[in-house]
Amino acid sequence: MTQSISFDRAAGYYDATRGFPPGLEAQAAQLFVEAGGLSAQTRALEIGVGTGRIALPVSPYVGSYYGVDISSAMMAVLRSRQDGRAIRLLEGDALRLPFADASFDAVIAVHVLHLVADASAVLRELARVLRPGGLFLHGWNHHTGSPVGRVWEAAVEAQIDRNAHYIRLVTESGWRPHGGERAFTYPLRRTPREFLEGMRAKIWSSCWNLTDQQYEVGVRTTEAFVDARYDDLDAVIEMTGGFSVQAYLPPA
Numbered sequence: 001m002t003q004s005i006s007f008d009r010a011a012g013y014y015d016a017t018r019g020f021p022p023g024l025e026a027q028a029a030q031l032f033v034e035a036g037g038l039s040a041q042t043r044a045l046e047i048g049v050g051t052g053r054i055a056l057p058v059s060p061y062v063g064s065y066y067g068v069d070i071s072s073a074m075m076a077v078l079r080s081r082q083d084g085r086a087i088r089l090l091e092g093d094a095l096r097l098p099f100a101d102a103s104f105d106a107v108i109a110v111h112v113l114h115l116v117a118d119a120s121a122v123l124r125e126l127a128r129v130l131r132p133g134g135l136f137l138h139g140w141n142h143h144t145g146s147p148v149g150r151v152w153e154a155a156v157e158a159q160i161d162r163n164a165h166y167i168r169l170v171t172e173s174g175w176r177p178h179g180g181e182r183a184f185t186y187p188l189r190r191t192p193r194e195f196l197e198g199m200r201a202k203i204w205s206s207c208w209n210l211t212d213q214q215y216e217v218g219v220r221t222t223e224a225f226v227d228a229r230y231d232d233l234d235a236v237i238e239m240t241g242g243f244s245v246q247a248y249l250p251p252a
């Protein structure tokens, strides 16, 4: 990728489409607290902080929480929800973090590495700003059981297992897992109609870099699949959602 992908265009709908189901933010925060041994002494940085889906529930557990994003529109949503919580926000690029070496005890990234122009360079920046013994906390959502999503991804040749790709990149870059992956799962229900509407409105970043032709093929193939498979566009597809966090020490 030559340029990082800003979420400016998604700021207005991001929380409605990517947020945790009610109540699960607290569980997600616990994964970071446990994986990173976060405490009131911790100085934490989140790259690609967005609307604060992670920062808002995690920041109360640390001494200071910094968030960096290239999208001022996403951070404006976070500011509007901040209600007194001290999250220090900076517009900036994870490729060139505006912090001195060894500034943080923990750095956090959730669904950012696939959007940046050079994920390996970002990982080097994270190592630079971590103090010795500091941890990188990598988080990601996952879900299983979405036949419609699989048809769309195959039709547009999206990287089918993006999470696995970036987890591999982190370890291939020399980061050393610290403890095991921590995760929780939850029931997730979607309808074919919701999926089709999301695809037509291009709410996912996987839609943004497609040519018009690739996008049209994706839409036609997915619509044909839904037409053949579901009599009722509001039929509930039972899926399993999940969220995982893995801590890493920087390359030796």
Ligand SMILES: C[S@@+](CC[C@H](N)C(=O)[O-])C[C@H]1O[C@@H](n2cnc3c(N)ncnc32)[C@H](O)[C@@H]1O
Binding pocket: 004, 005, 006, 007, 008, 018, 047, 048, 049, 050, 051, 052, 053, 054, 068, 069, 070, 071, 074, 092, 093, 094, 095, 109, 110, 111, 112, 115, 116, 117
């Ligand atoms: C999918 S959102 C994730 C937001 C948040 N981490 C979460 O999990 O809800 C990715 C965010 O990364 C930001 N981003 C993309 N490239 C970036 C870069 N090079 N430096 C900093 N932020 C970046 C986007 O603008 C967007 O707000």
